[in-house]
Amino acid sequence: MSGEPEQPLEPAVEPPADSGVDCELEDPIAIASSTVASAMGRAGSASARAVGSGTQMATDATRRRAAAVIAAAQGLLASDLSDTFNGLVQAAVKGSATIYDKAMDAEYLTTHIGGRAHRLFDGGHTISGAWRAAQIASPDDTLMEEMLGALQGLLRDVSTPRGLPLANWDKETFDLVAESLQSSFGIPKSWFADLVSYDAAELLGGTVGVVSVIFNWNKAESETFAQLAASMGLSAAIGANPLLLLVSVVAIARAFDKARSSGDYVDVADGAFKGALTSGASMGAVALVGTAGGPVGLAMLTGIAAAVLTHTATKKVELEAVSQFVKEESQTVIRQITAQAFDVGDGAVDLAERARSGVGPRATAAADALGKQASRAGRAVATGASAAGSATASKSVVAGRAVTNAAQAAGRAGAAAATRSKSAIEPVARRARAFVDRSELEDLGSVMERLEAAGTAQNRKVYARHGAAEPLFGVSYAELNKVAKAIKTDHVLAQQLWASGNHDARVLALRVADPSSLDEALAYRWLDDVDNYILAEGLGGLCAQSCHARSLSDGWRDSPDEWIASTGWFVVTCTAEDSEVWSVGELRSLLRQIESEIAVRPNRVRHEMNGALIVMALRDGNLRRSVLAAVGRIGKVEVDHGQTGCKTPEVAPYVERTLAHRAKKAARSKRA
Structure with a gap:
């Protein structure tokens, strides 16, 4: 209902007596029909208002x-x-x-x-x-x-x-x-x-x-x-x-x-x-x-x-009710704390009063008892000392000879122990020194200082030709290997090194990071910073060792961005021989993709696709024949390596040399 009062029906107006109009009795059926129509109209109006109100609610x-x-x-x-x-x-x-x-x-x-x-x-x-x-x-x-x-x-x-x-x-x-x-x-x-x-x-x-x-x-x-x-x-x-x-x-x-x-x-x-x-x-x-x-x-x-x-x-x-509730609860807590504080204060005053009234007499009684006990103990000690003195004189010669013999035996045992201790302590000391050195290296500041000291201008020029951008120190890979070997695995330090933004520090981070602790979110964050093939292959190699290798590669290979796609394909290169990551059927699907796309993909992506072909060919004989046939159709893969001496290897000769090397290695192991 709308709440508005219903309009009353207007009264019938009778014509005046002198109007000359004849008043006739109304038809009863017409009266009933009018009444019913009026009632239906009122009901309809009320229903409409109810429906409208319900619809609004x-x-x-x-x-x-x-x-x-x-x-x-x-x-x-x-x-x-x-x-x-x-x-x-x-x-x-x-x-x-x-x-x-x-x-x-x-x-x-x-x-x-x-x-x-x-x-x-x-x-x-x-x-x-x-x-x-x-x-x-x-x-x-x-x-x-x-x-x-x-x-x-x-x-x-x-x-x-x-x-x-x-x-x-x-x-x-x-x-x-x-x-x-x-x-x-x-x-x-x-x-x-x-x-x-x-x-x-x-x-x-x-x-x-x-x-x-x-x-x-x-x-x-x-x-x-x-x-x-x-x-x-x-x-x-x-x-x-x-x-x-x-x-x-x-x-x-x-x-x-x-x-x-x-x-x-x-x-x-x-x-x-x-x-x-x-x-x-x-x-x-x-x-x-x-x-x-x-x-x-x-x-x-x-x-x-x-x-x-x-x-x-x-x-x-309502927010006002919440505010009022918090206010009331705060006041209640304050009152309770105040009351407890007063109770503690009253108890402390009472305790102090009792202590002051009881300490004097009790202290006097304790002092008297202690004096009596000390007197008795003094007499007993004096008697015992007299007896011990006479016994000690007769036994001192025997004790002296025993002490001399024991000292000589202890000297001989001490010399032998010193010799054994020296041989045992030396390796422990060496391990301790190594641990101390490692701890120093695990500090970000110390690592960065060592990297900076090891950098050279010549290496900076070389790395720049390979696409590395400032900031970088120009640390040789030999020195990076030494630092990584000293640190071993430290995932927290790896994240700090990467966050520094320094190229050498990031290369080191990829070597000391823990693949088992690498999650996809961190891999994507690091990928955002990759701007050269050195970091792309380093990150791809790290991801290949993690449990996310397949999902990361699937998410990156088809990107139009050169470095994202390069990283994704390098993961394939590192894992193509792992049956737990790729089935032969899946590798054949990748082979078809490489054959159809390698000519139009960005420069470095072509290089990584070529590397993936090599490792696919090493997986098994049947797949190798398919790869070599596709390579024949693809032709020579052209990659611009800039002002460097790098080259993209030809698939067939490289596969042949690798298989020959593995055969020789297996023969040597068998003879051994």
Whole structure:
């Protein structure tokens, strides 16, 4: 019901007596029909109002539940599940690099600007930049091919950890802003780079946010809008989602606008409190399941359940009530502590009073008893000493001779023990010195000092020709091997060495890192910094020793980025003979891919594909024949090694020499 009073029926107006109008009796059926129609009209009006009110209540409830679901969704997309979603998108669009991918990367391939973060600076990865690149990729393609090529390239890039930039940046400006934020507020440069980029999960999160704001724009109250804004803002801050951050700002502005109309800003605070709790509960639950190693599906269900339960639990909770509860509980605790303090004080005063009244008499009695006992003990000692004196005189000669004999025996035993101790201590001392030296090397500062001291200008020139960039010391591999041998395995130190940014330190980090402790997240972070083949092969070799070798290789081989793909293919080279990583059928599939793509892949990727062919051929005889046949069809693999003496080996001769070497080695082992 609307609450408005029903309008009374107007009374029948009788004509005046002198009007000349004849008054006739009304038909009873007409009267009944009129009455029924009037009653039905009133009932219909009441039903319409009831339906309208019920519909409004259902709509409001739907909006409140939608706010909880949206908060849960935002929490999930800001958690580790975003990587899973990106991986699904990447799996759907992955494939060989096209001319459009190369056109988008053209500036980077020419200048190598920005390294792994080149999409922010090369101008080819914004929507408009990708379209311009697609237009100039080929003079013979159609408009539809250009549109599809640009879209495919954008989808591939948006599903990677780096994502796509919101806008193109000048590198100097970006570095200036990032360094200012880090020095002033402690904001990491990587977080700022993530903030000005977006990936597939962030794009989905922003889209969900836009839809939710549009859905609630006119009907939802200020509390619901504040709840949406807080959940989206928290997710945006944790996930560095720029799209969702913009949507959350619009939502909070709308919430304040609605609150200004009603004059009740408490609803905004309540909604923000509940939205932050709901989204935080969702992200926390997902993180907990992920830390415990649970499956993705379980993490997703747990996150949604946590959000719904939190929303239900806080539905009737107001921030003012929470504040009042905390205030009352604090006052209660303070009163209890004060009362206990007074009780302790009273007990201490009483104890002091008792001590003062009882110490005097008790001390006097104790002193008298102690004096009597001392007197008796003195007389007993004097008597015993007299008897002992006479006995000692007669026994001292015998004791002297015994002591002399014992001393001589002890001397002989001591000389023998000294000889044995010397031979036992020397190896212990050597091990102790080695341990001390190793401990010194495990300190990051000491290691960096040793590397710097071992560097030479000549080695720096050589490494620069091989693609290594500053900062670097130019430490020879022989010296790096000595340092790595002294350190052995130290995963924590490896991460510190890599974080230093120094090329030599990173090469050393890849040698002392623990493959069993390497997780995929760390591998991807290190891959972001790889900008030359030395680090690409070093990281690939480390990943090949970990339990993530296959999944990392699968995620990297098809990338259009030269160093990512090179690292992925080098993992294949290191593991192709391992039947636990690759079946022969899977290697044949890789063989077909190499044969079809090697001519068009980036320079260093061709080199690593060639190396993978060599190791595949060593796996077994049947596969070897297939590899050598494919090599005949491929022809000579051309790789530009720059101003170095490196060469890409020919597959067939290299395989032949390796097999001959293995045969000789096996024969020597058999004879031995």
